[in-house]
Amino acid sequence: MTSIPRRAQFGRLLRRSLWLLLGLSLGLPLLLAALALQSQPSVPAPPALEGVQLQQASDILRQNDPRQLPPGGLRVARLSEAQLQLLLGRLVNRYHEARATAQLAQHEALLEASIPLREGGTGPWLNIRARFQETGSLPRLRQLRIGHLPLPTWASDWLVRRLTERLTAQAELRVAGELIQHIGFAPGQLEMSYVWKPDSLKKALNARWPASEQARLQHYNALLVKLCEPHLSGTPVSVANVMPPFFAEALQRSAAGEDPRLENRAAFIILALHAAGEHANRLLPAALGWPRARPMPITANGREDFAQHLLVSVVLAIEGGGPLADAIGIYKEVADSRGGSGFSFNDLAADLAGTRMGLYAERDPAGLQKRLAAQAPEHDFMPRTDDLPEFLSAEALQQQYGGLQGQGYRRMMAMIRQRVDALPLYR
Structure with a gap:
C-alpha cells in the first residue's frame, strides 16, 4: 500500500526536477544575456578628428x-x-x-x-x-x-x-x-x-586581399580594360558615364548571390585607382600581370581632380567611415595650403560628396547599385563647385576665413554641406 504514494511522490519529484531543468535551460541563457548586454555604451563616442x-x-x-x-x-x-x-x-x-x-x-x-x-x-x-x-x-x-x-x-x-x-x-x-x-x-x-x-x-599586401577579393578586383579591372578599349587615349569621360556599366555589373553579380557591399567596394577601388592614374598592383602585388586599361581621364564637373577627390573619398568612407574620409580631405587641403596647390573649398565639396556616396554604398548597397546603373547624371551626386574659392594659401585662409576654426570657414563648410545634402542621390 505504501508503494503507490512513494511512486506518486517520485513522480511529482521527477516532474518538478524536469520543470526546474527546463527553467534553467531557458532562463540561464536569458540571464547571461541580461548580464552581458547593456542599454548604453561604456565607451564614449570619439571626438571629431582634427x-x-x-x-x-x-x-x-x-x-x-x-x-x-x-x-x-x-x-x-x-x-x-x-x-x-x-x-x-x-x-x-x-x-x-x-x-x-x-x-x-x-x-x-x-x-x-x-x-x-x-x-x-x-x-x-x-x-x-x-x-x-x-x-x-x-x-x-x-x-x-x-x-x-x-x-x-x-x-x-x-x-x-x-x-x-x-x-x-x-x-x-x-x-x-x-x-x-x-x-x-x-x-x-x-x-x-x-x-x-x-x-x-x-x-603583407597580398595577404590584405583574400583570394575571393583578389578575384573580385580582377573582374572589375577586366571590365575597366574593356570599357576603355573603344575610347581614344586621353579623351576625358564624365564619371557619370563610367559608373553605370560598373554598377550594372555589380547589381547583376549581387543578384546572383555576391555580397553587394563587397561588389561596390571592389568597383570603387578600381575606379579610384584609374582616376588617380594608378594600377591595381599599387595595392595588390599579385595584380602585376593583370592587363592595364588604356588612358582614359575621368572627370567630374569637367575636371579630373574633382573626379579623383570624389572617388578616393568614396573608398575612404567605405574603408574607414565618414569621419575619417572628411578629416583626410581637410588635412590634405591644409597641407596643400602650406606649400602645395593651395586650400580649395571646391575640392572639399567633391570630398564630401564622395564621403556621402561611400556611406550610401555601405548603408544601402543594392539601392546605390540601382541608382548608379540607371545612369544618374552628375548633378545628382556632384555639387556645384564653380563658385567655390580655391588655391588659397595658409595666410589667405586665415585672413579671409579665420582658419579652420573661424566663422567664415564654418559658414562656407555649412553651405557646401547643404549643397551635398540637397543632391537627389543623397536625399
Missing part, C-alpha cells in the same frame, strides 16, 4: 616605415596612448558605430570596446573590458568582462584559443604574427618590436 591628429599619424608611419629597414633588421615602433586611441577608434568605427579605448600602464593594458547589436548605434550594446599583461612575446589576456558578466579564467582561455585559431586562419593576421616579435606596455606608451624580411611588403 588635421593635426592625422599629421601625427602620418609622422608615425613615416618614422616607422619598415621598408627603410635592411632585411632581417629589428625595429621598434612606439605609440603614445593618444595615438593608439586614434588607431583603435578608426579601426572599430567601420563596424556599426562601435567604439574602443585603451589605457596603458606598466606591463599591462586595459582595452574597452562598445559594440551596438543594431545598426545606427541604438543598442543593446555589448560592452567588453579586457586586461592584457605583457609577456616575453605577445601579450596575454588576464581578465575579460562582458557587460556585468566576468568570465572565469578557463572561459577566457578557451575564448582566446578559439579566437586565435580563427585569426591565424586569416593570411593578413598570420603575416603580422610572423613579423611582430614583442609588444610591451609602459605608462602612456605602447612599444612594438618587429622584423622586416625581404618579401614582407609583398606578403
Whole structure:
C-alpha cells in the first residue's frame, strides 16, 4: 500500500526536477544575456578628428616605415596612448558605430570596446573590458568582462584559443604574427618590436586581399580594360558615364548571390585607382600581370581632380567611415595650403560628396547599385563647385576665413554641406 504514494511522490519529484531543468535551460541563457548586454555604451563616442591628429599619424608611419629597414633588421615602433586611441577608434568605427579605448600602464593594458547589436548605434550594446599583461612575446589576456558578466579564467582561455585559431586562419593576421616579435606596455606608451624580411611588403599586401577579393578586383579591372578599349587615349569621360556599366555589373553579380557591399567596394577601388592614374598592383602585388586599361581621364564637373577627390573619398568612407574620409580631405587641403596647390573649398565639396556616396554604398548597397546603373547624371551626386574659392594659401585662409576654426570657414563648410545634402542621390 505504501508503494503507490512513494511512486506518486517520485513522480511529482521527477516532474518538478524536469520543470526546474527546463527553467534553467531557458532562463540561464536569458540571464547571461541580461548580464552581458547593456542599454548604453561604456565607451564614449570619439571626438571629431582634427588635421593635426592625422599629421601625427602620418609622422608615425613615416618614422616607422619598415621598408627603410635592411632585411632581417629589428625595429621598434612606439605609440603614445593618444595615438593608439586614434588607431583603435578608426579601426572599430567601420563596424556599426562601435567604439574602443585603451589605457596603458606598466606591463599591462586595459582595452574597452562598445559594440551596438543594431545598426545606427541604438543598442543593446555589448560592452567588453579586457586586461592584457605583457609577456616575453605577445601579450596575454588576464581578465575579460562582458557587460556585468566576468568570465572565469578557463572561459577566457578557451575564448582566446578559439579566437586565435580563427585569426591565424586569416593570411593578413598570420603575416603580422610572423613579423611582430614583442609588444610591451609602459605608462602612456605602447612599444612594438618587429622584423622586416625581404618579401614582407609583398606578403603583407597580398595577404590584405583574400583570394575571393583578389578575384573580385580582377573582374572589375577586366571590365575597366574593356570599357576603355573603344575610347581614344586621353579623351576625358564624365564619371557619370563610367559608373553605370560598373554598377550594372555589380547589381547583376549581387543578384546572383555576391555580397553587394563587397561588389561596390571592389568597383570603387578600381575606379579610384584609374582616376588617380594608378594600377591595381599599387595595392595588390599579385595584380602585376593583370592587363592595364588604356588612358582614359575621368572627370567630374569637367575636371579630373574633382573626379579623383570624389572617388578616393568614396573608398575612404567605405574603408574607414565618414569621419575619417572628411578629416583626410581637410588635412590634405591644409597641407596643400602650406606649400602645395593651395586650400580649395571646391575640392572639399567633391570630398564630401564622395564621403556621402561611400556611406550610401555601405548603408544601402543594392539601392546605390540601382541608382548608379540607371545612369544618374552628375548633378545628382556632384555639387556645384564653380563658385567655390580655391588655391588659397595658409595666410589667405586665415585672413579671409579665420582658419579652420573661424566663422567664415564654418559658414562656407555649412553651405557646401547643404549643397551635398540637397543632391537627389543623397536625399
